[in-house]
Amino acid sequence: MATETNLEKLQRLLRDMFQFDCADLGFSLRRSSAITGEHPQHIRLLETLNIFAVRANYMAQFREYLEREGVEVEGCVEMPLAIRPNRDFLGKGLLVPRLPQGRCFAAECDILLAPDRAARVTVDMSLKVESMRSTAGGVAAVAMRAGQQQIIPPESLDLVDWEAVYVNLLEFKEEKGFSNLVIQPDTPRKVLAQTEPCLYTLIADESVVRPRSFADIAILREAVLAILRKYVEKYYRACQERWDSANMVYGRLAADDPNFQDYRLQIPRSEAELIAAVKKLIDEGKRIYETETRELPNIHFDRHLYQPLLVERGDRVRSEPQGLKPSEERFVRDVREYVRQEAGGSLAAKEIFLLRNLSRGKGIGFFENEGFYPDFILWIKEGEAQRIVFVEPHGMRMEKAYWTSDKARLHERLADLSKTWAARAGLKDVVMDSFIISATPFDTLRDYYGDGNWSKQQFAEAHIFFFEGTSNYDYMAKLFG
Numbered sequence: 001m002a003t004e005t006n007l008e009k010l011q012r013l014l015r016d017m018f019q020f021d022c023a024d025l026g027f028s029l030r031r032s033s034a035i036t037g038e039h040p041q042h043i044r045l046l047e048t049l050n051i052f053a054v055r056a057n058y059m060a061q062f063r064e065y066l067e068r069e070g071v072e073v074e075g076c077v078e079m080p081l082a083i084r085p086n087r088d089f090l091g092k093g094l095l096v097p098r099l100p101q102g103r104c105f106a107a108e109c110d111i112l113l114a115p116d117r118a119a120r121v122t123v124d125m126s127l128k129v130e131s132m133r134s135t136a137g138g139v140a141a142v143a144m145r146a147g148q149q150q151i152i153p154p155e156s157l158d159l160v161d162w163e164a165v166y167v168n169l170l171e172f173k174e175e176k177g178f179s180n181l182v183i184q185p186d187t188p189r190k191v192l193a194q195t196e197p198c199l200y201t202l203i204a205d206e207s208v209v210r211p212r213s214f215a216d217i218a219i220l221r222e223a224v225l226a227i228l229r230k231y232v233e234k235y236y237r238a239c240q241e242r243w244d245s246a247n248m249v250y251g252r253l254a255a256d257d258p259n260f261q262d263y264r265l266q267i268p269r270s271e272a273e274l275i276a277a278v279k280k281l282i283d284e285g286k287r288i289y290e291t292e293t294r295e296l297p298n299i300h301f302d303r304h305l306y307q308p309l310l311v312e313r314g315d316r317v318r319s320e321p322q323g324l325k326p327s328e329e330r331f332v333r334d335v336r337e338y339v340r341q342e343a344g345g346s347l348a349a350k351e352i353f354l355l356r357n358l359s360r361g362k363g364i365g366f367f368e369n370e371g372f373y374p375d376f377i378l379w380i381k382e383g384e385a386q387r388i389v390f391v392e393p394h395g396m397r398m399e400k401a402y403w404t405s406d407k408a409r410l411h412e413r414l415a416d417l418s419k420t421w422a423a424r425a426g427l428k429d430v431v432m433d434s435f436i437i438s439a440t441p442f443d444t445l446r447d448y449y450g451d452g453n454w455s456k457q458q459f460a461e462a463h464i465f466f467f468e469g470t471s472n473y474d475y476m477a478k479l480f481g
Contacts, residue, residue: 075268076266076267076268076269076318077266077267077269078264078265079264079278079279079282080263081262081264081282081296081308081319082262082263083260083261083263083307085305085306086304086305086306086307087255089305090253090305092353092381093386094252094253094353094379094381095250095252095253095386095388095427095430096250096252096253096257096388097245097248097249097250097251097417098249098251098364099244099247099248099249100248100249100251103247105180105239105240105243105244106178106180108243109239109243111182112184113182113191113235114235115190115191115194115199116235116238117197117199118238119231119235119238120198120199120200120201120234121199121200121201121234122201122203123200123201123202123203123223123226123227123230124204125202125203125204125205125223125226126148126203126205148203148205148206149201149202149203150208150209151195151198151202151209152192152202152209152220152223153210154193156209156210156211156220157189157192157193159211159217160220160224161221162185162188162189163185164221165188165221165225166183166185168225169183169188169225169228169229170183172229173232176232178232178236181236183232192227199231200227202227204223207219208223209223241360242367244365244367245365248417248421249421249424249425250421250422250424250427250430253305253355258358258363259357259358259363260305260306261321261358261362263310263320263321264319264320265317265318266318266319266320267316267318268315271316274295277295278296278317281295288307288308290307296308296310296317297310297311297312297317297323298310299311299324299329299333301332301354303339303353303354304355305354305355309324309332309356310323310324311323311324312324312325312326321358321359325394327393327395327437327467328356328375328376328393330393330467331375331376331391331393331437332376334467334469334476335378335476337476338477339352346481347480350380350381351380351381351382352378352379352380353378353379353381354376354378356375356376357373357375357376357377357390358373359373360373364377366390366406366410372392372406372410374390374391374392374410374434375391375393376390376391376392377390377391378391378479380480384429385429386429386430387431388418388432388433389432389433389434389479390410390414390432390433390435391434391435391436391437392437393437393439394436394437394438395439395440396436396438396439396445396449397440397445399449401449402449402462407436408436408464410434411435411463414432414434415432417432418430418432434463435463435464436463436464436465437466437467437479438459438464438467439467441466441467441468442456442459442468445459446459456473460478465478
């Protein structure tokens with residue numbers, strides 16, 4: 001008797017379950033909704049495709065297969081959007097602190113791996129499930145995960161082969177090019193054993209940190225290595241950024257500054273009309289740089305050093321760099337309004353320039369215990385003198401106490417740093433300052449900041465202002481004053 005083929009098996013199963021013959025429909029491969037006539041009761045359930053896979057990259061491969069076959073897979077359309085720096089403004093001699101050419105952290109500074117709260121890392125080893133389902137617009141992907149925050153207990157650390165971990169980290173630092181980093185054999189365990197503060201967050205199942213078999217011990221080792229590799233890299237970057245900030249000098253802002261970065265837009269494929277509108281706007285090459293647009297939300301401020309300046313508007317349009325958050329957008333609008341109002345008054349003899357400061361790796365950061373990249377750089381220029389102000393508008397409800405916050409106390413450091421950097425560059429009449437603009441209202445913040453009794457004047461003395469403008473309190477006047 002001939003062996004039954006897979007197709008014949010499927011036909012037999014279908015006949016048994018639904019009492020119909022596939023051949024009767026001509027093997028059209030169409031779903032029942034596309035064929036007239038009566039259909040078996042549960043045929044729609046059968047027509048639902050379920051894919052289960054163990055390999056982590058299988059869903060990505062399956063998505064690529066669907067795209068090759070012409071099935072629309074939900075995702076994003078990417079589009080570039082070039083910024084246009086203001087060349088006239090760049091000729092004004094605006095100063096920024098940057099590392100001078102020729103200086104090299106790797107060649108000039110040796111560092112020793114040690115526990116450091118600034119290098120705290122998060123590793124997610126939770127179970128992840130990705131599903132894909134058909135929709136009217138194509139195929140939609142849904143991701144789910146399960147896991148809890150875990151701490152590796154001392155008894156589990158005893159099960160780790162620390163010699164193998166140490167060798168692995170030495171190989172890792174060589175791969176990364178961290179030639180000036182020294183790792184002592186006992187340091188990896190010290191990093192994981194420290195609890196005050198704990199230097200990592202691990203999201204995983206409890207079996208990962210409390211192994212019950214030899215196989216589980218192998219998974220524990222992978223968790224340990226994942227944490228330590230990430231920690232080593234973050235520790236190295238933190239040390240490098242501290243060294244950079246300590247060796248900066250003033251230099252003239254130029255169009256090749258890393259803060260001038262073109263956008264990459266991402267729009268869901270399902271937003272066909274929006275994609276067409278944004279593409280048309282970009283192709284026009286004019287309106288997005290001269291005014292505020294509905295298709296691609298932005299704020300137009302003619303004293304900003306480049307255009308456009310995008311703002312966040314949910315998930316319909318995402319960008320890299322990200323658009324301005326609500327508190328950042330409000331700050332730019334307030335600056336724009338104040339500059340317009342005071343153009344013939346308090347700012348008549350001054351020139352104002354604003355630049356969004358990007359985050360790690362591109363913007364200007366300051367480091368002591370923790371890294372801090374203020375959101376904006378504001379220049380107030382009068383003749384050859386210029387005041388460089390770093391501004392951070394954000395909510396303060398979760399902020400640390402003033403005396404423990406590098407972010408809040410940055411203005412104290414800048415008073416000395418500005419003198420040091422000016423002396424290195426042989427400059428005079430250059431000062432730096434910093435402020436936080438609290439999106440958390442004064443009546444809310446004062447209850448738990450400081451000793452709970454700070455007045456607005458005390459906040460102002462700490463260089464913390466509020467988004468308020470009254471006859472008795474105008475944070476913009478204080479900022480520019």
